[in-house]
Amino acid sequence: MMQRRTSRSRRGCITWRGRWAAYPVAGAVGLTALTGLAGLAWVPPAAAEGGGQCTFPSKPFEGRPWSLKRVLIDQLWQTTKGKGVSVAVIDTGVDVKHPQLKEAVDTKRGKNMLPKKRKKDEYGNAPKRGKENGTTDLVGHGTKVAGIIAARPSDKTGFVGLAPEATVIPIQQNDAEGTGTAATLAASIEYAVKAGADVINISQDTAEALRPESVLKRAVDEALAADVVVIASAGNDGSGGNVKKTYPASYPGVLAVASSDRNNERAPFSQSGEFVGIAAPGVDMVTTVPGGGHCADNGTSFSAPYVAGVAALLRAEHPDWKQHQIVAQLEQTAERSISGRDRHVGWGVIDPVRALTEDDQPIDEPVAREGVSKAEEPSPAELQLGESTQERNERLGTYVVVGGGVLVGVLGGGALVYRDWRRRGATP
Template sequence: MALTAVGLPVAWAPPAAADMGQCTFPAKPYEGRPWSLKRVLLEELWKNTEGKGVKVAVIDTGVDDDHPQLKGAVDTKLGKNFLPKNPKKDEYGNVPERGAENGTDDTVGHGTKVAGIIAARPADNTGFVGIAPEATIIPIRQNDAAGNGDTGTLAASINYAVEVGADVINISQDTAEPLKPNSALERAVNAALAAGVVVVASAGNDGLGGNVKETYPASYEGVIAVASSDRNNERAPFSQSGDFVDVAAPGVDMISTVPKGGHCADNGTSFSAPYVAGVAALLVAEHPEWKPHQIAAQIMQTAERSVPGHDRHVGWGVVDPVRALTEDDEPIDEPVAREGLDKGEPPTPAKLHFGETTQERNERLGTYVVVGGGVLVSVIAGGSLVYRDWRRRHVAG
């Protein structure tokens, strides 16, 4: 399908997994530590950095900066709203509010969840926290419940993020239709990468039933395409598969911040991408001189794998945040297969012995010595008895 003047629609892909129940804003705080964070040794992860000074652009449905865990995380001066001045109606016939010009309104809740997974600050009433809790979020509102965002506004949002100095861009959206080469979206992605910006995108939620297709911008070269994994580090059933998938991250029962306070659970690759974006933010803080492809290669190389190399379900494996931040002595340009069985040397054939082996000979000689010694003792003892009897007879006679 050819691009139109306004571009193709983009979808933030509502979850395609188990029903999580209705989430209302505000919500109750989640008191415990979410499973996706329990698997990470956070003190080890943050030993050198928590992402301070790194700017992460969240191109989404907006980010609510009133949430207690996001108040100090959102840069309200750099935020921007790319929704059209006259937005179309939603499925119920309502015209969505365009919201603040700095992108800090979020009537959907999607962007606020994404931002929380990346950079939510610690709070006393919850165990939830962002992967990079000192990073700064640039809120860019580009989509809404009515789907007013398209590839044109997405491309403009990416260009703007680069312009205001983003170090990492998170895009938890994908196109509904394939794009032609050299589209405005592709040019924007390439310009971001050339400017040294790490671009992370969700792979999509249309994988149920084994469906395989390319999604954009995740499929573009240089973008870190993120699939969803479950508690067992296996691909979540809804997660989009394809050769373009680079890595997987937790995407099932994901706890995060929602507008006006509190937390809700959700499913989808939309919430796997920011998990990886948070790791990327930590790596950028730790290695500001590394290029985007080196940040991407580090995340992929240190992922937990079930096969030696790449597969179309989870890419190079499930992201391992601690390993990514601790096995980082030197930058690498691309991931390589590093696990699995090495080809071993063939066993040396045993030599055939037509006689006895050395061990067998030694054992035989030892036996001879023992048996021979016993016989000699018996002979000596027997001879003594014969001599004694002979002497008695002759003395008596």
Template sequence: MALGAATALAAVAVPVTAGPAVAESAQCEYPGRPYKGRPWSLQRVLLDELWEQSTGKGVKVAVIDTGVDIRHPQLKAAVDAKNGLNLLPAKNKKGEKLERGAANGTSDEVGHGTKVAGIIAARSAPGTGFVGLAPGATIIPIKQNDAEGNGDAASLTEAINEAVDRGAGVINISQDTANAVAPARSLEHAVKRALNEGVVVVASAGNDGLGGNVKKTYPASYEGVLAVASSDRNNERAAFSQSGDFVGVAAPGIDMITTVPLRGHCADNGTSFSAPYVAAVAALVKAKHPDWTPRQIVAQIQQTAERSTPGHDRLVGWGVVDPVRALTEDERPIERPVAQEGLTKGEAPSPARFDLGETAEERNSRLATYVVIGGGVLVATIGGAAVALRDARRRSSRVAGG
């Protein structure tokens, strides 16, 4: 059951080669040029306000991928190399497979895992506006895949179990099954174990959406997993993003600036880079609310997402994730998102009173009002006439004496 970093976790017993979990990816150079500005995916977030609430400090995020290159200056301090793991078979110079390598997952020939890790927890650095959404979180690199498709469902299962054993609070899986076929039940059991241990599991929804396909992908479709689709600058589904009822939320996945092996940055596309955006938010929430369950953290992210419809849809789930709202509208934990949030049932207006006649009491009250008003007018009239008469007499006296 071969597995690729982008779109292929083979569900058959024959190895399947697959490329990275990206959509129409641009060719990146390693090392890359530094990106000096602030990427659009970060411009949409008030980072100072976000980090006043949480930076993800104390939360470990397992990146099950192609490894994470710690030579990148923004990742060296972000990666827990001692807890890293390489599940790929080692090879000799002739390319012959030997026993499993002893490396700790801190090398990345593909670059995919390094990009994913940067979106989550890259530290700030001079000369660039790029930074991870959770710059206080720690990455556990678990190298389980490569460009040759050596990863499979069995190694992914092992990787999830190892992530739990190594203290991960969040697991990011930016890969899915080939042909949307459910793999062996052992993978589902590993996911359930992680959730039961209090670990939030985030997975990419997949990039097979160009043809309008609506189908489940795995492990994103497993119950409890937060499946992430890709959104564009308009908060709409990216054309390549997989649709389906299993989609939980969407996150930026177009022109995603992030770290690459050695140093520098590169832009890439795909749900592979939307998932870590959400995994970072999960780390932020978990750091602020360490007693919340995975279900409550997922519900919080879904409830506070930006959406144009009252509830869930198959394109972007509950909407496009809003990191600041997820950290500030958090008075109490919820178990599931609620459709039509903020809409309450209005009370019917009271009908206006319309009488065709009046009672004796009402007539007496009306006449009394008229008397009072009329008396006031009479007093004012008499007073005005007296003043006028007095002024006229004074003028006559002055003329006579002039």
């Protein structure tokens, strides 16, 4: 089980509640949390599949990560790679120095939502704010998220984004100090809509329920009304069977994403609840890090962009589909262990190829039993008091066969008797 040490909290701030290590050692953040009561959680950084501690930059991952091996990539990209679709990554910024992200990130539409005046620490140093276009990422979290969505192919690695021709809009809303708040997240969502995002990825949550009329709820509702697909991580507090709502994932219309492991089962840390809509790989997730190279990390923070990448492909393939139809398609085609929905993985673990190939027509909501329509009930058989027609036909047929056999026997026997009589009569 992942252990934590909690440091001081600051009311009204977004705090990190996942895997993290001080820069330049891997900023392996599993999840951010929008709450003023939870503190920073410091745990050892995640290790890549090949082993070793992650640094910025890091070595390239030469093979194909397991999360991509489970997908028939060529079949997935048969009709689209996400070209023309914009995905807003509301996070810690996206580093464009990474070769696989340089062409993926739209620096003109990027935005830094952090306050310009930052509170100084006990040593009198103010945290670095970063570039205005959101392309500074000292933590690494946003760069990892963006890579899973839209990293371009490279000859040096088998890792690639699920929508390698989609465009990422970097919106820096958080940092290592947890400066972001629910208000800045709401403002980031509003900006993403204005910037023309088709999909919004939010790998953050709050452990506390927010008021129904909260500014964050209003921002989410406005994004949905603008026909934007909103995807959020479900949370990493699922260890020990803990079940609770997290926000913005729990808001109606938001696709809440849980984490699955290599066996397509819920990862132990993944948050459960009736709000969970779907699950996606979230264990040992190899992806891009600032400066270049790759590292692995765990968390629903990296399951959400996996789904966002597939959502971008669907948006490119079906630009006329509504946002709720994109969500319903992802849920309906997910791989399930039961016929319907459960609180651990929602409608199942995402199946990217099936989502892009079983798409003949849009659906408004997923249904149980894989969408098979109910067959008509059979009509009851009529009660027969006597011999049925079939039985009578079978009896008459038997008579004909037996009678025919008897007649043939009689004629054959008579012919033999007549022949013998002729022979005896002809004898001198």
